[in-house]
Amino acid sequence: MVRFKVNGKEQSFDGDPEMPLLWYLRDVAGLTGTKFGCGVALCGACTVHQDGKAIRSCITQMQDVNGAEIVTIEGITPTHPVQKAWMEIRVPQCGYCQTGQIMQAIALLKDNKQPSDKDIDTAMAGNICRCGTYTRIRAAIHQAAKELA
């Protein structure tokens, strides 16, 4: 039995210990804001926070989240400055990758209050956006950093 918290609520799981957290969140817990993109940590669509750090839930097995605090996009309340900036800059096109992008950006700004373009590129390089909203993502992170400062 694995015990952990999701968005502040105690949860337990006694299914396949190898099941990735992604599929627990989506298929078991019904938290569909976390997306499936590649299954092998190449695209970042599944990004959530484990104990405050951005992780790829598609390669994080349930047996490895025992005692962990998981936060998904649904747990980001109230609206975070990163989300506000995403709306003001009008970043999304299809929107599918954006929750992963936002979770990655929130984690970046926790560690680095004033990231440079290069810092942003390094932190966000694991998150693919096929629609190609990268210049807006960069602008939105800078804007959110200003608001958080």
Add this chain to the structure above:
Amino acid sequence: MIENVSRRRFLQVGLAGGVFVLAAKVAPDAMHLVALADEPSAPAPLQPSLWMSIAQDGTVTIVAHRSEMGCGSRTALPLIVADELDADWSKVTIDQAIGDPRYGEQDTDGSHSVRSSFELMRQIGGAGRAMLIAAAAEQWNVPAAQCSTEPHFVVHKKTGRKLGYGALAASAAKLPVPKVEDLKLKDRSEWRYIGKESNSLFDLSDIVTGKAIFGMDATMPGMVYASIEHPPVLGQKIVSFDDKETLKVPGVQKTLTLETVTPPHLFKPLGGVAVIGDSTWATFKGRKALNIQWGPSDNSSYNSAEFRKTLEATSLKPGKLVRNVGDVDAVFAKGGKVMEAEYYTPHLAHASMETPVAVVEYKDGKVLAWAPTQNPQAVQETLSNVLGIKKEDVICHVTLLGGGFGRKSKPDQVAEAAVLSKQLGKPVKVVWSREDDIKFDYFHSTAAMYMKAAIGPKGLPTAWLMRTVYPPIASTFDPASKYADDEMGLGWNNLPFDIPNQRSENGPADYHVRIGWLRSVANIYHSFAINSFADELAHNAQKDPVEYLLELVGPPRIVKLDLKGDEAEDDKTYPVDTARVRRVVEMVAEQSKWAKQKKMAGHGFGIAAHRSFLTYVATVVEVEVDHKGQVTIPNVWTAVDAGTIVSPDNIRNQFEGAAVFGTSLALFSEITATNGMINQSNFNDYKLTRINNAPRHIDVQIVKSDKPPAGVGEPGVPPFAPALYNAVFAATGKRVRELPLSRTKLV
């Protein structure tokens, strides 16, 4: 879980609650507007194409009959209705249409949602506004002509009276619907939303909070999950398979086989072994434990490297005539300087971030489907054919699409879910892995182009021959198709160059994988060949590429084309206008300060211009090539003339995205096949642009225009790769004639 409430509830409320419901009925020869409230006994209006309603609380519901895959159609179309209705956008809600021919054509492709529906949307809104005004005028006992509107209110200025749309809805619904010819639509100066910077996506807030529902997020009560091991080579059948280990995987319930597809492939299931389970993960894991023996297939001989040679050899032989002006042979026969070049582009996969997925329930001969589809009517047709049921018995709901790029016009995964649901007697959610998505796509064609020009005075061509060869999309629908007749309009039969002798041709090619359309389709390779060759000619003439391009385009004029069918119809409203080509070229030259850029080692600028989906685009790309041959893109400038536009910021976003999409195919992406099997599988070997190798700055300028609206989702892609390659030539002196650039060592 998604409930099927919106449309049904809307109808019920519409009939029972005295709500104003307006439907447009599209007849082949004329359009009539019919108020649903006039036919209270009808269960649904006959052939409604587009709907809107006003509830008594003032909520305006507008039906979006096109899919949202990131291009903004779902927002843009209702915005047009809301503008003519003079509605307050904050009181508008959007109802996504199910697949239904009564809405007219619903395939969200070809960058035509806005242009095909623009006038109709205006008429829907305009009729509603006229009826609301008439209702208020009646109540106040004043002439309708004395009344006007402000958002969500009818106003009688003389007496200062006003009434809200909600309060007027019930009485407006009882009034006759005005005839289209009697409608007084707004002057474009009165538009509140069309063309305004303030427009943003209707789903923006849901997207950033994770509440937006994509196909991947749809569920049905009692559903099971399915993941399918497809034949590695198109057409392979199962000889035998062992699922013993699979059935031991926790959560796996059973396996089922699907019949292997036979040509024409259409949107039929590919075949294979389906693993059924109680979570996506269980089915993925179960698949890994399958042991399948596959039979032979004619396509096992397909090797893309060999196939390239075949395409290239064909491109050197005369092909089918596509367009002829003057006599190129006579010019070439005279002798003199001739330039020739061959270009090659590989297969591409769409790789939408959301893989193909669908939830389908088959019950008592009827189907309920939720899918991220660009074309819900194709779902109806495909499921009807595959299951042998009536099209009307397929209800297809459309979720948001996590990208589409043309892949999601092809609902083969919906058909898989339907077939499995019929066998299992319960709803099934089919989820494709990324590997499935990349290996079993409807691939963008690989292509070879041959170009030849006779060089006359001032280095300008006196004759221009271009020949293109690739497996046509038509092969997916008719395996005997070898010519790309339907794709010649994508940049091969409408060259806007002022050259007295021109001929374009198309050579035959066989297919060995499923071929489909991908964002901007054949324009990608056609524009690559045309714009690269134009740049080669410019350098040969020792002229500035922008000046040379303008000389090629020649004076402002309407280009005379010999087109048929839909293309001939389009040509009447949207003729090829070289003044518009010139304007975007001149505009982008100014944006990029082209003339003032200084020559630096390892640094270069390139230009390309291409008209596609009736939109004129010119792009300048700046590259830096370091001592290792690594290419970076500091700047991209794009000028766009898409006629009348709805949402300028969304259009800028589309063209920024097109530069990134273009970077992927220009620098990184290619699909290859060995013995019929696709070599790539995920983002490690099918590389896409990331934030750290994307263009750093992208400047998009839009031409102010009152011409009819044209496409915006696709036209940004075609000029990008040639502009980048021309920049690489400027930086390195190396002329590369194949995509992607990663195949070539620059130093």
